Amino acid sequence: xxxxxxxxxxxxxxxxxxxxxxxxxxxxxxxxxxxxxxxxxxxxxxxxxxxxxxxxxxxxxxxxxxxxxxxxxxxxxxxxxxxxxxxxxxxxxxxxxxxxxxxxxxxxxxxxxxxxxxxxxxxxxxxxxxxxxxxxxxxxxxxxxxxxxxxxxxxxxxxxxxxxxxxxxxxxxxxxxxxxxxxxxxxxxxxxxxxxxxxxxxxxxxxxxxxxxxxxxxxxxxxxxxxxxxxxxxxxxxxxxxxxxxxxxxxxxxxxxxxxxxxxxxxxxxxxxxxxxxxxxxxxxxxxxxxxxxxxxxxxxxxxxxxxxxxxxxxxxxxxxxxxxxxxxxxx
Amino acid sequence: xxxxxxxxxxxxxxxxxxxxxxxxxxxxxxxxxxxxxxxxxxxxxxxxxxxxxxxxxxxxxxxxxxxxxxxxxxxxxxxxxxxxxxxxxxxxxxxxxxxxxxxxxxxxxxxxxxxxxxxxxxxxxxxxxxxxxxxxxxxxxxxxxxxxxxxxxxxxxxxxxxxxxxxxxxxxxxxxxxxxxxxxxxxxxxxxxxxxxxxxxxxxxxxxxxxxxxxxxxxxxxxxxxxxxxxxxxxxxxxxxxxxxxxxxxxxxxxxxxxxxxxxxx
Numbered sequence: 001x002x003x004x005x006x007x008x009x010x011x012x013x014x015x016x017x018x019x020x021x022x023x024x025x026x027x028x029x030x031x032x033x034x035x036x037x038x039x040x041x042x043x044x045x046x047x048x049x050x051x052x053x054x055x056x057x058x059x060x061x062x063x064x065x066x067x068x069x070x071x072x073x074x075x076x077x078x079x080x081x082x083x084x085x086x087x088x089x090x091x092x093x094x095x096x097x098x099x100x101x102x103x104x105x106x107x108x109x110x111x112x113x114x115x116x117x118x119x120x121x122x123x124x125x126x127x128x129x130x131x132x133x134x135x136x137x138x139x140x141x142x143x144x145x146x147x148x149x150x151x152x153x154x155x156x157x158x159x160x161x162x163x164x165x166x167x168x169x170x171x172x173x174x175x176x177x178x179x180x181x182x183x184x185x186x187x188x189x190x191x192x193x194x195x196x197x198x199x200x201x202x203x204x205x206x207x208x209x210x211x212x213x214x215x216x217x218x219x220x221x222x223x224x225x226x227x228x229x230x231x232x233x234x235x236x237x238x239x240x241x242x243x244x245x246x247x248x249x250x251x252x253x254x255x256x257x258x259x260x261x262x263x264x265x266x267x268x269x270x271x272x273x274x275x276x277x278x279x280x281x282x283x284x285x286x287x288x289x290x291x292x293x294x295x296x297x298x299x300x301x302x303x304x305x306x307x308x309x310x311x312x313x314x315x316x317x318x319x320x321x322x323x324x325x326x327x328x329x330x331x332x
Numbered sequence: 333x334x335x336x337x338x339x340x341x342x343x344x345x346x347x348x349x350x351x352x353x354x355x356x357x358x359x360x361x362x363x364x365x366x367x368x369x370x371x372x373x374x375x376x377x378x379x380x381x382x383x384x385x386x387x388x389x390x391x392x393x394x395x396x397x398x399x400x401x402x403x404x405x406x407x408x409x410x411x412x413x414x415x416x417x418x419x420x421x422x423x424x425x426x427x428x429x430x431x432x433x434x435x436x437x438x439x440x441x442x443x444x445x446x447x448x449x450x451x452x453x454x455x456x457x458x459x460x461x462x463x464x465x466x467x468x469x470x471x472x473x474x475x476x477x478x479x480x481x482x483x484x485x486x487x488x489x490x491x492x493x494x495x496x497x498x499x500x501x502x503x504x505x506x507x508x509x510x511x512x513x514x515x516x517x518x519x520x521x522x523x524x525x526x527x528x529x530x531x532x533x534x535x536x537x538x539x540x541x542x543x544x545x546x547x548x549x550x551x552x553x554x555x556x557x558x559x560x561x562x563x564x565x566x567x568x569x570x571x572x573x574x575x576x577x578x579x580x581x582x583x584x585x586x587x588x589x590x591x592x593x594x595x596x597x598x
Contacts, residue, residue, distance in 0.1 A: 204453040213431035220427045221441035280431035
C-alpha cells in the first residue's frame with residue numbers, strides 16, 4: 001500500500017527498538033512494585049493482609065496526590081517546592097473558616113481555592129517576573145508557611161464535628177474484618193485518572209510536554225507559554241490543597257506545622273516514576289508507581305522492624321538508583 | 333489561457349528597511365517570488381538574509397516598505413499572523429520538540445480536536461487522525477520514517493530536517509521559507525533534502541531557500557538573489573555551468589562586482 005522505499009532490516013529493527021524503549025520504562029517500574037510487594041510479604045510478618053493493603057493505600061495517598069501535582073510542574077521544566085507549605089496553609093484556612101461557622105463543604109472549597117491562588121502566584125512569579133521556578137516556589141514555601149503560622153499563632157485548632165468525615169470515612173465497609181476503602185484512597189484514584197487523561201489526551205497536556213522539552217519551539221508554534229505554565233502550577237497548588245484538607249480532616253484539627261518535608265517525598269515519587277527535572281519527561285502512572293514504591297518501602301520496612309532513619313537511607317538509594325537506570329538507558 | 337493569478341507573484345516585498353539601533357540591517361530590499369518558483373537567497377554573514385526572512389515570517393516588523401501576498405497588501409504583525417497568511421518558516425535549528433513524536437511535531441500548535449471541542453486548552457485531541465494524516469504526508473513527500481510515533485530525538489539529522497520541512501507543508505502553505513536546510517547534514521542527507529525540495533516544487537509549492545552552499549542553490553533553485561550589507565546586489569535566474577555560476581555569485585557576495593541596476597546608492 002505505502003510508497004515506502006525498502007529499508008534495510010537493520011534500520012527497521014532499530015526503529016522498533018526505539019519505540020520499545022519509549023514504552024519500556026514503565027513496565028520496569030511496575031515490575032519493581034510487584035517484586036517489592038512479594039518480598040515484603042515473604043519476609044515481614046502480617047504484611048500480606050487486607051489491613052496492610054488498606055493502610056498502605058491510605059498512607060500513600062498523600063504522597064501520590066502531591067506527587068501528581070508536582071509532576072505537572074516538573075514536566076514544564078520547573079519545580080514546586082511550596083507544596084508542603086500549601087498543604088498546611090490550605091488545611092488551616094479550611095478549618096478556620098469552618099470554625100467561623102461556614103458550612104463544611106464550603107470551607108473545604110475555600111481551602112482548595114487557597115491552593116489555586118498559591119499556584120497562580122507561583123505561576124505569575126515564573127511567567128511575568130521571570131523568576132526561576134526554584135526561587136519562586138522556595139519563596140512561596142516560606143511565605144505560605146509563615147502566613148499559616150501567623151494566623152493561627154502556631155496553635156493547632158480543633159475543627160467542628162463533621163469536618164472529619166472526609167478524611168476518616170470509608171465506603172464498602174463490611175465490619176471489623178474489612179473496614180472499607182477510605183475516601184482519600186478513592187479521591188487518589190479519581191484524581192490520578194483525571195490527571196492522566198489531561199496529560200495524555202488534551203492539548204494542555206501536549207503543550208506541557210512541549211514547553212518543558214523545547215520552550216522556544218513551542219513559542220514559535222504559537223503556543224501560549226504563560227498560560228500553560230500558570231495552569232500547571234495551579235494544578236500543583238490545587239492538589240496540595242486537596243491533601244491539606246484531607247490531612248486536616250483526618251486529624252480534625254488545623255495543623256499549621258504539617259506538611260514539612262512532604263515536598264521532598266513528592267518530588268522523589270515523581271523522579272522515581274521517571275519524571276526528569278530537565279523537563280519534557282514524566283507521566284502520572286509513573287509518579288503513582290513511584291509513590292507506591294516509597295509507600296511499600298515505608299510500610300514494609302516499618303513492619304520488618306527498621307526504624308525511620310533506615311527508611312530514609314533506603315528511599316534515598318532508590319531515588320539515586322532509579323535515575324541512574326534512566327540515564328543508562330538513555331545513553332545507549 | 334493563462335489565468336490572471338499566475339501572473340501575480342506569490343510574495344512581493346517592496347523597499348523593506350529595517351534598523352536595529354545604529355545598524356541598518358536592511359536598506360530598501362525588493363524581493364519577488366513567483367508561483368511555483370524556488371528562489372535562492374544568498375549573501376555573506378550579516379548581509380541581511382535572515383533579517384529579511386524574519387520580516388517575511390512575522391518575527392520582525394519592518395521600519396519601512398510593504399509586503400504583498402498574492403497581490404494583497406498585508407501587515408505581518410507576528411509569526412502567527414504570517415502563518416495564517418500561508419507563510420511557513422523552517423528555522424535553522426528546526427524548532428522541533430524532542431520529546432514529542434513525529435506526528436505531534438507536525439501538528440504542534442494546530443492539533444486536531446475530537447470530542448469536547450471548544451474547551452480551549454482542555455479539548456481532547458484526535459490522535460488517530462493526526463497520526464494517519466502525518467503518515468500520508470510523509471508518504472506523499474516520499475519521506476522514509478518507519479513510524480510517526482517515534483520521538484523526534486531518535487531520528488537522524490536528515491530525518492529531522494525532512495520532518496521540519498514536512499510540517500511546513502502540512503497546512504496549505506503559500507510560501508515555504510527554509511533557513512540553511514542543508515547546513516550540518518551528511519552528504520546523503522543533503523541529497524535527500526534536495527530531493528524533497530524538488531518533490532515540493534513538482535507538487536506546486538513556492539519556496540525561498542537561504543543557503544551558504546552555492547552548489548545546493550545551483551541544483552534546486554530557479555532564481556537567485558544576493559544580498560550585501562542590507563542591499564540587493566544581484567537578481568538572476570540560475571543558469572550557466574556551475575563554475576561560472578559560482579564565480580559570478582561569489583563576486584557579488586564579496587562586492588567585487590557591483591553592477592546591479594537596481595542597487596541603490598546609499
